[in-house]
Amino acid sequence: MKPCGRLVFQVARRMGACEQKISSCRQFSSEATAHDSIKVGTLCEMELAVAKQLNMKSHLPAPLSKQMDTLGEIVTLIREPIAEIASCMRVVDKNLPNLRLVLWGAFGTGKTVTLNQAVHHAYSNKWAIVHLRSAMELTRRVKEIEMSSFVSGRINDPSNAVAILQNFKQQNQHIWKILGELLTEKDYEWSKSERTLKSKPITEIIEMGISAPFLASDCVGALFRELRRHAKDDKLRVLVAIDDANSLWGKTLVKRADRTYAPPSDLTLVVHFRRMISNDWTNGCVLMVADKKEVADARDELGVSRHTPLELFGEEGFEFVEPFVPIETTNYTESETDALYNYYVNKNWLASKAARSEEGRKQLMHLSAFNPYYYERLCAFN
Amino acid sequence: MSKKLANFAQKRWISSSHNCFNMYDPRVFREPVSNVQELRKPLDVDDERNFLFLKAMKSDATPVFYRDSVIDKLIRVCTKDGEKETSRKNVLSALETIKRRQYKAWAKANDEEKKSIELDPFVIARKGIKNCHPLMKLQGVTRGGTTYQVPFPIEEPEAEFRAMKMMRDICRVRAKHGETHFRDILATELLAASQNEGSTITAKQELHKTCEANRAYAHYRA
Numbered sequence: 036m037k038p039c040g041r042l043v044f045q046v047a048r049r050m051g052a053c054e055q056k057i058s059s060c061r062q063f064s065s066e067a068t069a070h071d072s073i074k075v076g077t078l079c080e081m082e083l084a085v086a087k088q089l090n091m092k093s094h095l096p097a098p099l100s101k102q103m104d105t106l107g108e109i110v111t112l113i114r115e116p117i118a119e120i121a122s123c124m125r126v127v128d129k130n131l132p133n134l135r136l137v138l139w140g141a142f143g144t145g146k147t148v149t150l151n152q153a154v155h156h157a158y159s160n161k162w163a164i165v166h167l168r169s170a171m172e173l174t175r176r177v178k179e180i181e182m183s184s185f186v187s188g189r190i191n192d193p194s195n196a197v198a199i200l201q202n203f204k205q206q207n208q209h210i211w212k213i214l215g216e217l218l219t220e221k222d223y224e225w226s227k228s229e230r231t232l233k234s235k236p237i238t239e240i241i242e243m244g245i246s247a248p249f250l251a252s253d254c255v256g257a258l259f260r261e262l263r264r265h266a267k268d269d270k271l272r273v274l275v276a277i278d279d280a281n282s283l284w285g286k287t288l289v290k291r292a293d294r295t296y297a298p299p300s301d302l303t304l305v306v307h308f309r310r311m312i313s314n315d316w317t318n319g320c321v322l323m324v325a326d327k328k329e330v331a332d333a334r335d336e337l338g339v340s341r342h343t344p345l346e347l348f349g350e351e352g353f354e355f356v357e358p359f360v361p362i363e364t365t366n367y368t369e370s371e372t373d374a375l376y377n378y379y380v381n382k383n384w385l386a387s388k389a390a391r392s393e394e395g396r397k398q399l400m401h402l403s404a405f406n407p408y409y410y411e412r413l414c415a416f417n
Numbered sequence: 418m419s420k421k422l423a424n425f426a427q428k429r430w431i432s433s434s435h436n437c438f439n440m441y442d443p444r445v446f447r448e449p450v451s452n453v454q455e456l457r458k459p460l461d462v463d464d465e466r467n468f469l470f471l472k473a474m475k476s477d478a479t480p481v482f483y484r485d486s487v488i489d490k491l492i493r494v495c496t497k498d499g500e501k502e503t504s505r506k507n508v509l510s511a512l513e514t515i516k517r518r519q520y521k522a523w524a525k526a527n528d529e530e531k532k533s534i535e536l537d538p539f540v541i542a543r544k545g546i547k548n549c550h551p552l553m554k555l556q557g558v559t560r561g562g563t564t565y566q567v568p569f570p571i572e573e574p575e576a577e578f579r580a581m582k583m584m585r586d587i588c589r590v591r592a593k594h595g596e597t598h599f600r601d602i603l604a605t606e607l608l609a610a611s612q613n614e615g616s617t618i619t620a621k622q623e624l625h626k627t628c629e630a631n632r633a634y635a636h637y638r639a
Contacts, residue, residue, distance in 0.1 A: 105517045107524060383523075386516055386536035389482040398482045416512040416538060417483055 073113055073121045073156075076370060078378055081109045081155055089154060089206055094168055094278075096147050098411055106382060112374060114145065116362045117152045123360060124156065124320050129269040133319040135312065135356055137280075139344050140364030143408025146324045149364060150276050153322055154206075157274035163214070163262060164206045165275045165311065167199070170282040171329065173304045177289050184226075185253055189303045190289055196251035196304060200244045203258070210271065214238050217265045223257055225250045237261045252303040259307050263316040273319040275311050280323030281344075283309055284352030285330070312356060323356065366405040376400075379414055390417040446470050451478040477501075487543050487577070488512070494581040495603075507600045512538035514604035535611075545610035549580035549617045553628040558637045567637045568628035584610070584617045 081091070086109050092100045095109075103109045116138060123134055138146045157164050167173075173195055183189035207214060215236045223231040223240070229250060231239055237258060244254030266273045277283075283305050289297045299305045312321050325347040331340045340346070344361060345353050367375075376396055379385045389395050395417070403409035449471045450456050460467055477489050488508065496504040515538040523534045535541055553568045554575070571579070584606055592599040609615025 101517070105520055383536065384520070386520075387483065387539055388537075392482070395482045402481060416509050416516060 073118050075113055075115055075118050076374060077113050078110050078374060079113050079152070081111070083108065085155070085158065088208055089151075089158060089164075089166075090202060091151060094147075094151055094154075094166065096408075098408075098415070099148065102411070106384065110378065111148055111152060112371060113152070114149070114364075114371065116145070116149045116364050117156070119362050120149070120153045120322065121156055124153075124160070124162075124274070127272060127318060127320050129267065129318040132314040132317055133266075133273075133321055135314060135321045135323070135359040136362055137323045137325055137344050137356065137359045138362050138364060139325040139342060139347070141342055141366075141406075142327070143406045144364040144366055145407050146326065146364050147278055148407075149362075150278055150322060150324055154274065154276050157272075157276075157320075158206075158209060160272075161210055162272045162274045163210060163266075165203060165259070165262070165273060166206055167277045167308065168202075169279045170277055170305075170308065171279050171285070173302060173308070174282050174285055174287040174289070174299055177287075177302075180289060181249060181252075183252065183303055186303075188301060189306070190291070190297055190301055191249075191252035191303050192289075193248040193251050196255050197245055197248050199255055199304070200241050200251060200258070204241055204245070211238070213271060217261065217270055219257075219261060220264055225253060231257075237265075252307075255304060256307045256310075259311050263311070263319070266318040267316055269318055275308075275319065275321040277308060277312070277322070278324045279326040279329060280312070280356075281325045281347040281349070281352055282329045283312075284349050284355070309355065323359075367400075367407055367410065368405070369400065372400045372405065372410060375410065375414075385414060385417055387417050390414075441470075441472050446472050448472060449474050449478075451475075451480055453480045456480075483539070485539050485543070487546055488539060490577065491542070491546065491581050494578065495585050495599075507603065510600045511604040511607065512542060514601060515541055515608050518604070518608065541611045542607050545607040546577065546580050546584070548610050548613055549584060549621055550576040551579055551583075551621050551624050552576070553625070554579060555624065555627060555631065558634070558639070560637055565634045565637055566627070566631050567634045568631055569638060580617070580621070583620050587616050587620065 086092070086103065091103065091109060095103070099109075099111075120136060123136055127134055138149055140146055154164055154166050173192065176195075177192050178194050179192070181191040181193060183191045204211075215238050217237050218234045219231060219237055219240070220233070222233050225231070225243065225247070229243065229247060231243060240254050240258050240261070244251040244258070262271075262273050265271055283299060285299065287296055287299050287302065289302060291297050291301075300309075312323070314321075325342070325344045327340050327342045327347060330347060332338065344356075344359075348356060373396075376385075376399065380391055385391050385395075387395075390399065399410065399413055399417075403413050447466045447469050450466075451474050477492070478484075492501065492505050492508045495508060516536065519534060519536050519538070519541070523531055523536055526534060535544075550573075551571070554571050555566045556569050557564045558567045559565075584603070588599055588602045588606055591597055591602045606615050606617055610617050
């Protein structure tokens with residue numbers, strides 16, 4: 036598969052001649068449907084109804100979703116990484132294996148925001164969206180466990196599985212009709228009494244999983260399987276967006292009966308998501324975020340962990356996701372901070388006089404060290 | 418408990434800003450200039466600082482544009498166990514909350530009302546603290562084996578400190594056992610105090626009442 040991946044990479048590079056015009060005009064999401072209207076350096080507003088459907092409130096980082104609540108709108112800056120992702124998504128084709136992109140970068144440089152922008156981009160191009168808020172939830176925040184009846188030794192996670200299905204249902208309302216027309220490949224026998232017959236709409240699988248949590252984990256697998264199959268047949272395109280994807284190869288807090296920690300490969304949902312990442316299917320794009328919250332110890336004040344994909348995914352994970360297109364998120368440039376600064380001033384968000392002065396503009400830039408997260412934090416109380 | 422103590426002691430020990438004794442001989446050390454505007458101007462010819470040493474700048478005197486003496490003092494007053502960074506985070510996020518609440522009200526209001534809504538959280542916090550300044554303080558004075566609570570007049574800086582301390586104690590009680598977050602209750606208190614409402618204002622009025630009731634002890638002032 037590797038030479039093939041390299042080919043994809045080169046194609047993506049060639050297509051990636053994105054327009055690099057810095058201007059401060061606002062562009063509305065309805066215009067963003069055409070691929071070439073992604074202009075680096077512009078502010079993009081997402082309609083609130085769309086944001087609600089895509090569940091941005093829980094998917095965006097906390098400060099931004101608070102900002103969405105306060106300002107009553109959601110405006111993000113179009114930066115280089117999202118333009119690169121958009122140009123990669125343009126080359127996705129039913130003859131090429133799925134394109135794997137890994138977003139990586141230092142803390143607060145906009146990995147999650149870029150991921151959400153990509154989800155929005157997929158939405159406006161009518162792709163199917165499989166969006167996971169954080170892979171860490173599957174490994175570390177498992178509330179209840181059940182042993183799988185499908186494969187012995189596997190551990191099901193009903194609550195997370197239901198959440199995944201519900202989220203899938205909510206985020207894909209724009210293509211729900213199309214999904215309703217896609218039919219299942221075979222008979223699925225969930226339990227003795229529940230079954231989904233062949234040639235039924237795949238939305239029935241989702242409804243089944245939501246109504247019966249003890250089947251939900253298997254339903255997730257079946258749904259992913261059907262999605263991959265239909266993507267191969269060019270019925271739809273699929274964007275798989277996984278935040279903190281390196282946690283799929285991290286450590287877990289799920290205990291087995293003998294009180295040892297289960298490896299992530301024993302968790303049903305993790306296995307399903309790994310299958311989604313593997314490139315044995317076509318016509319899709321897998322966008323992963325390599326985040327250091329998996330390996331970094333919050334209490335360790337002295338150690339600084341690396342944030343590069345190899346260190347974060349580990350040998351095993353890296354072998355699995357290779358080949359991929361790495362996309363680095365970086366700190367702001369001066370023109371990018373200016374675009375945001377002007378936006379804040381226009382919205383009257385910068386309340387104090389000192390912040391609105393020229394001195395304040397410069398200090399905000401340098402105090403935050405051009406880091407997007409800290410820039411927003413500093414603007415929040417001034 | 419002992420771990421916390423050790424932690425605290427260690428922090429004091431490695432802290433570079435805290436000095437156990439005055440290392441600056443007042444004969445050869447003068448205060449540093451931390452105002453950027455002043456720093457750009459040349460020193461006066463007969464200024465002592467031309468030939469004397471300068472003290473190191475305090476860590477909370479960095480010339481950032483949002484430097485505010487009242488907020489800095491509030492941060493110092495709210496500090497617990499020497500964790501000034503935590504306290505700073507609390508106070509600044511209280512300011513953020515104030516701003517968010519005011520901004521929401523501002524966005525809803527019509528054009529005339531908009532003029533009357535203050536958005537700057539620093540102004541609101543300053544006004545809130547100012548409204549909480551008590552006029553007197555009560556201090557125990559022992560006469561003939563009995564301790565009397567005697568009202569004393571206070572200066573401006575002490576009134577400011579007592580206002581902050583009153584507010585901090587009220588917020589701490591409310592935030593006990595994780596009922597609310599300190600930052601949230603502080604934001605609520607500051608916002609209420611700026612409109613002359615809230616429990617800190619009530620506490621101030623209570624204090625004034627007790628002072629009034631104890632005015633007969635005023636002659637015990639030494």
